[in-house]
Each structure stands twice: as structure tokens, then as C-alpha cells.
Amino acid sequence: MQSMTGFGRGEARNEHVEITVEVSSVNRKSLEVGVSLPRDWQSLERDITEAVRGCALRGKVSVYVQVRKGAQGGGLDWDDEKVLSTVRRLETFAHDHGMTIAPDGDLLLRVINSLDTGSELPEADAAKPLLMQAVGAALEGFAAMRTSEGEALKKDLLERLAFLEDQVVNMRAVAEEVVPTYREQLFARLQKAGLELELEDERVLKEICLFADRADISEELTRLSSHIEQFRATLEEEGAIGRKMDFLCQEIHREVNTSGSKANQIELTRIVIDCKNELERIREQAQNVE
Template sequence: MKSMTGYGSSEHRCDSGVTFSVEIFSVNKKNLEFRISLPKEALQLEPFIRQIIAKKLSRGFITARLNITADESFLKQSVRMNEALAKVYYNKIRNMQEKTGIPGSMEISEIVKLPGVVEDSLEGSEFMKNEECLAEAVNAALDKLIEMRSKEGDSLKNDILQRLASLESTASKIRPLAEKIPAVQKEQLLRRLQESGLQISSNDERVHRELVIFADRSDVTEELTRLKSHFKQFREFMEKTDPCGRSMDFLTQEIQREITTVGNKALQCEISPLVVEFKTELEKIREQIQNIE
């Protein structure tokens, strides 16, 4: 079981002279979403990075930042001087100056600013030649992020297990109280009949019929049995290595539905506080689950 919160970073230097520095952050999100920050000359690397991340993460809002530096050996290959074009510019400008008589001098710093004199091929296509090295950098950062998510997942797991044990304890207190409801109702019914002046025996068929109807309406055996099954499933989900956040979220909703039914059916002053206690603890579990992958 893993959390959706984590951070990882790495730096890899390629044989070509390019260095990739990667940072990856993740926070909780219902689905898998990306925000990838890249240098403008490497924007076409985004699909490649997305593909790598999607293979290892299934949920969360992922922020990835890539910084690229290149040493002299790489820059020598990507930056070219068009000397022939520079010479054409120079001769054309000198000829124009001689014909028009425009005063002034021409510096090399001005010539290199003219279109096409300096050719820079430092683009994503050049960096894609280092895709294996880039993949290593991204995967190394992802591994660190996943390690952090796993550690936080263990903390969440321990917290949820403690709260789950609390729910089981509360449910076990409700069961014996719920079993007493028919007897309590019978006693209350007979007392009200006596107080009203009606002399009806406890063995009267009408009394039995009323008690049977009430017992059926207040019976929460099925709900408590399903709660026990849900608790077992919860523990099984937490032992899985695959993403289980969505399944646990759904199971929490089912538990909420069952305990609400218990509260509605078992209308006893001793049970109502236990139902409130149960729901309070369950809400804390639900909040924790929102950060589980």
C-alpha cells in the first residue's frame, strides 16, 4: 500500500556531454495527472517523460521538472558557424556602404547576430539521441519517489489498522445490545399496556404479532455480519502491492451505509452513541484513504 505523496530527484550525465537533472513531486488526486516543466528547446521530450511515469504510477497529481546542461563537447556538435553566409553579409554591406556613402564600421559581434550566421541545433531531437540516459534519470527519480510513497503508505496503513480495530471493537459492543432489543421492547410494550389499564397477557397473540414485527424491523444481524466481512476485505486490500485506494474508498462507503442502517433500525439510547462513535472514526479512515494510491 502506497501513499500518493512523495518526492524524488536524480542527476545523470550522458556520454554525449548532456546532463539531465530531474525532480518529481506527487500529491493526491483521483486520477493520474501531469504538470511537466521543460526547457523550451526540449518541449518535445514531454510525451516520452509522461510515458515513463505512467508505467510506474497510477494515481496522483505529478509535477516533473527537467533541467538540461551541456558541456563543451556537446555544444561543439550543436552550434555551427555559417562562415560562407557571414562573408556574403560582410561583402554585401561593404558594397552598399561604398555605393551610398553611409558612414560607420562593421564589427564581428554585429555580423554573428544576423539571421543564419550562427546555427543552433540544440533542440529536443538532439536530446532524444540521449533518450536512454534520460530514461535512467527519470526512473531513478521515480524510484526515490516511490520509496517515499511506500514509507508514508506504511504509516497510513498502521494508522488505519488501529482505527479499523476501533471500529471492530465498537461493532462488537453493538451486537449484544441489539440482541436485547426485542426483550426490551416486549417489556416496554407490556408496561405501556398496563399503564393504559388494558389487562392483556404477555402470551396474547396480538402482543406476539407486534413483537415479531418490531423484532424484524430492528434486526441488525445482517448489517453487523456484512460489517465483519468488510473489515476482513479492508485488511486484505492493505496487504496488496497493487494500487488499492479506489477499492478502499468504495468499501468505506459500504461500511458507512451499513452502520447508518444499524443506527436507523436499532433505535436504542445505548446504541446511538456507539453509532456516532463508529461514524466519527470511519470518517477519519476515509480522510486517510484519500491519500492512498
């Protein structure tokens, strides 16, 4: 089980270039991959995307590739006027649109790398092995973090499922008292109204039977227990399980809601509210699962 959020960083270098790759992801219903590469290496975007697809099934994954000239390349080379002009244009744009911008070292480096500074990069085909080495290292850390967070989510979800299971037991106990309680209340109302009817009277028994049929939640509780067990089993499955978990949350909510509506009893209503609150927390956690 994996979380949809994660981060990984990888580096690779030779005598010509130093490559740093950062991979990060946030929640999405499907897999979206965005790759930021130097213009000369745009042809390698597909290779990076396929590598990401090999370790992620859902989420919005961003891959940022930063390239520096190696030790033998004489360091970074740039045109001062081009860099200054670009930064000033960014400041003007930000001001015109009501934003603020504070140029720092990271922004300057990005500007320098984005400009055609005359520093030649290796051809894409020649750079591919080194680039994919850095990508592989970044994805390894990325996958490890998603797995680690997934284990934490799993532990939390198991605890919450255990709470729901305890509440189902409580609901069964309360449900068993619903009909006897109604029978006593009915008889008390009949006596208060001055009606001389016994509990064994056919009309009274019919009314009690009709109420018992309407208030019976045994089927709902059976399905509820089944859904919770399926949810627990889903946590042990491989692959993308987030959508299945979301579906099971909907089914659990349906059965809990129906149980509260059919067996209109104060104690049961309290349990239903507790279940809904806990289920909402489960649903929020499930949104983070791949």
C-alpha cells in the same frame, strides 16, 4: 500499498550539461502527468511520461527538468537586458493583478533557462540517455517515498479497522437486549394505561414479534463484518486499491447507518456515531492511497 503523494530528485551530468529532475505528486482520481522540459527537448516528454506510468497508477505527477551547462561549457550565459526586461514584466504583471513577487535566485535561474540565451543544448536524441538516467534516479526516490508513506497509512488504517470490529461486537451485544428491553417497556406502558393484558396475550406477542422483525440488524452486522474484512484484505493487494477502498467505505457506512435506524436504541446510537466518526477518518486516509 502506496500513497499518492511523494517526491524524488535525480541528477546526471557529463562534460556538457548537468541535469536535475524533480518528481512530485498529489492526490488525483486518475493518473495525470505534467512534464516541464527545455523547448529543445520537448520531443522527450513522451519517454518521461511512460517512465512515470511505470511506477505510478494514480495521482497528479509533476516532473520538472532543470538543465545547466557543464564545466566545459563555460558556465551559464545570458543576456542581462533580456533577463532584466523579463523580471520587470513579471513584476508589472503581478502588480496589475494584485499579487506580489519577490525575485530570488531560483526565479532568476528559471528566467535565464527559459530565455533563448544562445547557450546551445545537445540534441534531444543525444541527451536522452543522460536525461532518462536522471529521471530514473528521481523516480526511484519518488517510488520509495510513496511506499514508505503507504506503509504508514496501512498501519493507521489497520488500527482504525480494529476499532470498527470492536464496535461491531458491541453492536451485537446491544442488539440482543433491544427486544427484551422493548418487551419490558411495552408491558410497563400497558400497566400504566390500566390495560389488563398479559405478556402472553396474542396481541402483545404479535406487537413484540413485529418490533423484533423491524429491529433485527443481524443481516446488517453480518455484511458489516464482511465489508471490514474485505477492506483489511484489500490493504494486502497490489496495484491501485484506493478506489476499491472508497467503495468499501460507502458500503460500511450504509450498513452502520441502517443498523442505527432499525434498532432505535440510545446505546446503539452512540456506537453508530462513534463508527461514523472513525469511518470518516478512514475515508480521508483512503483518499491518499493510490
